[in-house]
Amino acid sequence: METEAPSMENPKISAYYQTxxxxxxxxxxxxxxxxxxxxxxxxxxxxxxxxxxxDKDTNFSVIDEFNRWRNHPDLAEAVAAIRAxxxxxSASKASTMMQLEIELKNASDTLKAWDTTSIxxxxxxxxxxxxxxxxSALEFEDFNSAKARLIERADKFGEISYKARxxxxxxxxxxxxxxxxxxxxxxxxxxxxxxKLAAHNKKRFRVFCTEGRxxxxxxxxxxxxxxxxxPVKLVIDSAVAYTMDEVDMVLVGADGVVESGGIINMMGTYxxxxxxxxxxxxxxxxAESYKFARHYPLDQKDLAPALRPVDFGVPIxxxxxxxxxxxxxxxxxxxxLLFTDLGVLTPSVVSDELIQLYL
Amino acid sequence: xxxxxxxxxxxxxxxxxxxxxxxPDPIQFDSNxxxxxxxxxxxxxxxxxxxxxxxxxxxxxxxESVSVTGSYNGSSSELFPAPMSPALSQKIVAGDxxxxxxxxxxxxxxxxxxxxxxxxxxxxxxxxxxxxxERDKPNKGGGSSMEVKDQAxxxxxxxxxSSKAERRALxxxxxxxxxxxxxxxxxxxxxxxxxxxxxxxATKPPQKVDNTSVAASEKKGVDRPSEKDRKKDVPHPxxxxxxxxxxxxxxxxxxxxxxxxxNRVELFRHLPQYEHGSQLPDLEAKFFQLEPxxxxxxxxxxxxxxxxxxxxxxxxxxxxxxxxxxxxxYTVPPEKTLVRDLTAKISSYVSFLIECRPLSISMGNAIRxxxxxxxxxPLTLSESESKTSLQSDIERFIYxxxxxxxxxxxxxxxxxxxxxxxxxxxxxxxxxxxxxLRAHELGKQFQVVVVDSRPSLKGKLLLRRLVEKxxxxxxxxxxxxxxxxxxxxxxFLGASSVLSNGTxxxxxxxASVAMVAHAFHVPVIVCCEAxxxxxxxxxxxxxxxxxxxxxxxxxxxxxxxxxxxxAWANAENLQLLNLxxxxxxxxxxxxxxxxxxxxxxxxxxxxxxxxxREQVWI
Numbered sequence: 001m002e003t004e005a006p007s008m009e010n011p012k013i014s015a016y017y018q019t020x021x022x023x024x025x026x027x028x029x030x031x032x033x034x035x036x037x038x039x040x041x042x043x044x045x046x047x048x049x050x051x052x053x054x055d056k057d058t059n060f061s062v063i064d065e066f067n068r069w070r071n072h073p074d075l076a077e078a079v080a081a082i083r084a085x086x087x088x089x090s091a092s093k094a095s096t097m098m099q100l101e102i103e104l105k106n107a108s109d110t111l112k113a114w115d116t117t118s119i120x121x122x123x124x125x126x127x128x129x130x131x132x133x134x135x136s137a138l139e140f141e142d143f144n145s146a147k148a149r150l151i152e153r154a155d156k157f158g159e160i161s162y163k164a165r166x167x168x169x170x171x172x173x174x175x176x177x178x179x180x181x182x183x184x185x186x187x188x189x190x191x192x193x194x195x196k197l198a199a200h201n202k203k204r205f206r207v208f209c210t211e212g213r214x215x216x217x218x219x220x221x222x223x224x225x226x227x228x229x230x231p232v233k234l235v236i237d238s239a240v241a242y243t244m245d246e247v248d249m250v251l252v253g254a255d256g257v258v259e260s261g262g263i264i265n266m267m268g269t270y271x272x273x274x275x276x277x278x279x280x281x282x283x284x285x286x287a288e289s290y291k292f293a294r295h296y297p298l299d300q301k302d303l304a305p306a307l308r309p310v311d312f313g314v315p316i317x318x319x320x321x322x323x324x325x326x327x328x329x330x331x332x333x334x335x336x337l338l339f340t341d342l343g344v345l346t347p348s349v350v351s352d353e354l355i356q357l358y359l
Numbered sequence: 360x361x362x363x364x365x366x367x368x369x370x371x372x373x374x375x376x377x378x379x380x381x382x383p384d385p386i387q388f389d390s391n392x393x394x395x396x397x398x399x400x401x402x403x404x405x406x407x408x409x410x411x412x413x414x415x416x417x418x419x420x421x422x423e424s425v426s427v428t429g430s431y432n433g434s435s436s437e438l439f440p441a442p443m444s445p446a447l448s449q450k451i452v453a454g455d456x457x458x459x460x461x462x463x464x465x466x467x468x469x470x471x472x473x474x475x476x477x478x479x480x481x482x483x484x485x486x487x488x489x490x491x492x493e494r495d496k497p498n499k500g501g502g503s504s505m506e507v508k509d510q511a512x513x514x515x516x517x518x519x520x521s522s523k524a525e526r527r528a529l530x531x532x533x534x535x536x537x538x539x540x541x542x543x544x545x546x547x548x549x550x551x552x553x554x555x556x557x558x559x560x561a562t563k564p565p566q567k568v569d570n571t572s573v574a575a576s577e578k579k580g581v582d583r584p585s586e587k588d589r590k591k592d593v594p595h596p597x598x599x600x601x602x603x604x605x606x607x608x609x610x611x612x613x614x615x616x617x618x619x620x621x622n623r624v625e626l627f628r629h630l631p632q633y634e635h636g637s638q639l640p641d642l643e644a645k646f647f648q649l650e651p652x653x654x655x656x657x658x659x660x661x662x663x664x665x666x667x668x669x670x671x672x673x674x675x676x677x678x679x680x681x682x683x684x685x686x687x688x689y690t691v692p693p694e695k696t697l698v699r700d701l702t703a704k705i706s707s708y709v710s711f712l713i714e715c716r717p718l719s720i721s722m723g724n725a726i727r728x729x730x731x732x733x734x735x736x737p738l739t740l741s742e743s744e745s746k747t748s749l750q751s752d753i754e755r756f757i758y759x760x761x762x763x764x765x766x767x768x769x770x771x772x773x774x775x776x777x778x779x780x781x782x783x784x785x786x787x788x789x790x791x792x793x794x795x796l797r798a799h800e801l802g803k804q805f806q807v808v809v810v811d812s813r814p815s816l817k818g819k820l821l822l823r824r825l826v827e828k829x830x831x832x833x834x835x836x837x838x839x840x841x842x843x844x845x846x847x848x849x850x851f852l853g854a855s856s857v858l859s860n861g862t863x864x865x866x867x868x869x870a871s872v873a874m875v876a877h878a879f880h881v882p883v884i885v886c887c888e889a890x891x892x893x894x895x896x897x898x899x900x901x902x903x904x905x906x907x908x909x910x911x912x913x914x915x916x917x918x919x920x921x922x923x924x925x926a927w928a929n930a931e932n933l934q935l936l937n938l939x940x941x942x943x944x945x946x947x948x949x950x951x952x953x954x955x956x957x958x959x960x961x962x963x964x965x966x967x968x969x970x971x972r973e974q975v976w977i
Contacts, residue, residue: 260950260959296950296957298775298849298882332959348961355955355965 015115062088062107063114076189078124078290079161081111085128086154089147097146101133117306119256119264123293124161130357131157157290164288164341165190169197172251172286172339176203180248183208183240183276186266187217188253190286192224194339195251199228206231208247210268213237214310217266237268241275250276254287258295259354261332261347263287264303267325273334282336289340292350294358297329624934630906631717655684656708660715669817671721671855671891672761672789678712678722682729683753686746697745702733717905720856720864721891728756728890760890764954765790768886769797772851772952775884780805780848783881785837785872786865787817788853790886792824795851799830806830808847812837812868814911814937837868841875850876852943854887859967860896861945861960863887867938870900873947882949889953894967900941909935 065087069080088107094100108125115121132153172194176182184191184207198205207225209232212218222232235243250272254263263269263285276283297303308326316322332347342353623632652660659681662668668677685708691697709726712718718726732752736745772794776782782805784791795807807830811818822834835843852873856864863869863885876883897903912935913924927933945960955966 259957261961294956296959298884298949301777302775348959351959351962352965355958355962355969358956 015118062110066111066114074189076120076161076165076288077118078120078288079158081121081124082128082154082158082161082290084111085125086151086158089132089151089154092147095143097143100147100150104129104132117304119258119293119295120291123256124290126294127290127292127357128154128157160341161288161290164290165193167341168286168288168339169193171344172284173198173201173203175249175284175337175339176205178204180205181208181246182206183210183243183247183250183272184221185210185218185250185252185269185272186212186215187221188286190288191251191253192221194286195225195230196228199225199230206233208233208235208243210234210240210272211236212266212268214308215266237271240272244275244279244281247276247281250281250283252283252285254285254291255327256293256295257285257287257291257338257350258293258297258329259351260296261335261338261350262297263330263335264295264297264327265330267328270300270328270330270334273330277334283330283334284337284339285335286339289342289353292354294354300329303327303329624936626901627904627906627936627938629902630904632906652708652711653681653685653688655681656711660712663712663716670787670789671719672765672888674719675721675725676757676761679725679729679753679757682708683750686749686753689746691742697742698733698736698738702730705730705733720893721888724890724893725756729753756890760954761888764888764890765793767954768888768952769793771957772884772886773798773801773803775849775950775952776803776805778804781808781846782806783808783810783840783844783847783850783872783876784821785810785818785850785852785869786812786815787821788851788886790888791851791853792821794886795825795830796828799828806833808833808835808843810835810837810840810843810868810872813915814907815866817866837871840872841878844875844879844881847876847879847881850881850883852883852885854885854891855940856891856893857885857887857951857960857963858892858897858942859894859964860898861948861951861963862897863943863945863948863951863960864897864940865943867900867941870941870943870947873943877947883947884950884952885948886952889955889966889970892953892963892967892970894964894971897942900938904941905939907937907939909937912937 062084066080066084069075069083070077072080085104085107088104089100092100092103094103108129111125112122132150168190176194176198182195182205184195195207207222207230209218209222209225211234212221213236218234222234225232252263252265252269252272254265256264258264265285273283295303306326307324310322310324312322335347338345338347338350659668659677662677663674668674682705685704686701689701689704691700705726709718712722729749729752732749736748740748768790776794776798780803782795784795784807798805807825809818809822809825809832811822811834813836818834822832825832833843850872852863852865852869854863854865854869858864863873865885873883909927913927915921924935927935948960951958951960951963953966955969958966
């Protein structure tokens with residue numbers, strides 16, 4: 001039974017989510033078609049040409065570099081962006097620091113424009129810029145040594161971001177005790193890393209996986225966990241409150257961590273957090289530090305919309321509206337702890353870190 | 360993480376009785392007058408409690424605790440009219456090895472026209488020589504020195520034996536002597552302190568503590584005078600009002616006449632109780648007698664007193680501009696250094712302003728900035744260069760921290776207003792008004808609800824200005840705030856200050872509005888410039904506040920028939936309370952918009968830390 005394929009010309013459909021879908025969703029035929037067209041990098045950007053201030057021969061495009069990194073499913077998009085930006089510095093033929101900074105800024109803007117709804121992309125680009133340029137090396141007289149220092153810092157940031165998952169995995173091991181039941185939502189590679197490490201350390205625990213409609217990413221996660229011999233139970237999204245009694249903790253990833261300490265994550269996270277809070281279950285978030293963004297949403301509607309088409313399996317009359325937002329905002333009072341590569345933090349520390357970096 | 364501030368020495372909290380209690384019989388303090396404002400003596404019995412705790416702090420740490428206390432004292436005393444100064448002025452420093460321990464109650468002597476705070480620097484006295492006759496010597500030259508209560512066992516017994524009255528009498532006598540000595544000259548604090556120390560007559564020359572205190576005072580060097588000045592500016596509530604002679608002295612020294620207030624509320628006895636109305640003509644009459652006060656400062660004081668200038672930013676800017684004028688006309692007297700003398704002068708102006716109306720926190724921060732700038736003047740500058748530098752510093756402060764900050768706040772906050780919003784605001788805040796007008800300029804469609812309350816009814820002015828610009832407004836009284844809250848989408852509030860635990864210190868009524876908004880899940884947005892942040896923590900609205908004129912409560916303008924309270928002063932069991940500020944807990948605040956960006960209430964101490972660090976580099 002064929003469904004109507006939603007219009008792909010809708011500019012608000014988040015390319016980020018489509019990419020994730022391409023990587024992790026359960027692939028069905030109609031989705032495959034959409035995914036193919038979605039993953040084609042067709043950003044209508046004039047700025048990709050402005051990116052190459054430098055030699056036209058090499059025609060270095062940050063988007064190309066980005067896509068090259070991004071196609072690897074294990075690599076977070078933000079890390080791909082960071083690597084791409086680092087490559088910009090290396091490949092840059094600028095001769096003054098000012099020029100280099102301008103180039104970097106343009107590259108960063110290009111990347112951000114590629115998908116305006118992706119918070120981690122924006123956050124990572126911004127943080128990269130701050131981290132790299134916030135060094136006294138920029139006052140060196142010798143441009144080459146300053147540039148070398150920038151490259152060094154950029155690589156270091158890339159390394160940190162890449163290794164972030166491993167660090168988070170190690171930090172969270174203390175929180176998983178024998179015999180515990182963990183509820184996870186959505187497919188987060190960080191969370192998967194945590195669970196993989198715990199299984200590897202021979203901990204005995206079981207996992208409740210929500211289905212994660214409309215992506216149905218939960219199915220993929222349960223597959224992967226089953227391969228690790230971890231007892232997995234699939235629950236539909238509506239059954240979360242029903243099963244919350246048996247759950248010891250909730251573990252989710254994050255698309256972005258906002259300045260208030262709350263998180264932006266796949267649709268359904270807020271619901272789960274509310275239920276968990278009312279039943280006194282801790283909610284842990286595993287997020288890398290490059291996801292800290294300078295947004296401050298006050299309520300759900302304060303976010304920039306990121307839509308994704310929802311497939312109900314039956315044709316929906318056109319009069320009926322469909323809520324197709326792909327993500328929601330969970331306020332900090334519902335979160336217990338954040339596992340980040342900077343350590344295990346409380347939500348209020350996010351703003352501390354951001355202030356220190358940005359002021 | 361960057362290196363944080365070094366941990367402060369822990370200061371024992373003073374036990375102070377706050378609450379409903381009957382004031383103890385004042386007769387036991389050999390003064391037979393009931394002063395108008397009484398500080399309950401039980402707070403002094405707590406002094407003795409402190410004595411019994413044996414510290415083992417060595418002099419080097421005594422060093423830092425002296426300075427730490429100083430700075431802690433200084434900052435808070437300047438900013439809050441009724442700080443916890445029993446805690447401030449008490450500090451425990453061990454004596455040298457020969458003695459079991461000693462308590463050094465250090466407070467720095469004040470100059471200027473404000474009565475002395477509490478105790479003066481002390482030093483250690485040997486147990487053996489400890490005797491009450493020691494303290495009975497009233498004249499200790501330039502200053503009272505030792506009030507050392509030893510902590511050895513015998514002294515403990517002695518303390519218990521001696522009556523409170525005796526100790527109080529002794530302290531009073533010492534203070535009277537010291538105040539008399541100080542009334543002669545308005546010397547720089549540093550010299551007075553050293554003078555006090557040197558002229559102290561102790562059985563055991565207090566070399567060690569002397570050195571540490573002096574060393575501490577010089578070690579902090581430039582900071583010292585400003586901190587001491589701040590301590591001088593701690594206003595009345597810290598004064599002992601039960602001694603008739605002290606009250607007389609305070610009255611004589613006071614520039615503004617404080618008429619005795621009647622029917623004071625017990626819970627708020629620790630706050631200065633003023634009646635503003637009668638002071639204006641007094642002050643005007645005294646203008647030509649008040650030479651030390653610069654006319655601009657005098658004018659600003661008058662404006663505070665009459666209520667012409669109100670609102671945190673306006674008061675702060677007026678005060679700073681008055682100081683600018685004063686600095687412009689200032690000349691260094693011969694034989695004095697600019698830094699110390701000017702600091703002392705500014706402190707005297709500040710005391711005058713406090714008498715007119717207690718300082719707000721933003722003003723306190725501005726004064727602290729000014730004093731630190733004075734202290735940082737390089738000695739090589741000539742007088743005119745220093746003056747111009749200070750004037751430009753003040754100008755820059757006003758521009759950067761207030762005017763520009765407001766612009767940044769407006770730009771940030773405007774992003775939180777969407778079409779179709781119903782915004783509620785309380786009272787009249789300059790920042791919120793700017794935000795609303797700017798959003799309207801940008802063409803956003805929204806409605807405003809202005810909530811107002813008696814007795815000040817400041818919302819009416821805001822309402823008038825908004826309606827003039829064409830905004831759709833609703834006006835209501837605070838009684839109706841829970842009625843109307845279900846329609847509201849955002850609440851915008853201003854703040855007089857934000858404290859380190861995220862508590863918002865603002866006009867009275869703000870806490871109620873924020874609480875109702877929280878109950879209805881409406882986000883509360885507080886708009887406050889970063890220079891109004893303070894490192895202090897306050898848990899309730901009682902321990903530090905300002906009392907306004909109670910008479911305005913009894914009268915309703917336009918309703919002459921509501922006159923039931925006209926004779927309220929005669930009723931013995933009726934007290935009217937007019938609080939000016941209240942404290943909103945951080946749970947009710949969703950976001951604070953500052954010139955540093957939008958931050959959650961938990962990040963206020965981070966901003967305070969960054970801000971103070973940045974100040975150093977200005």
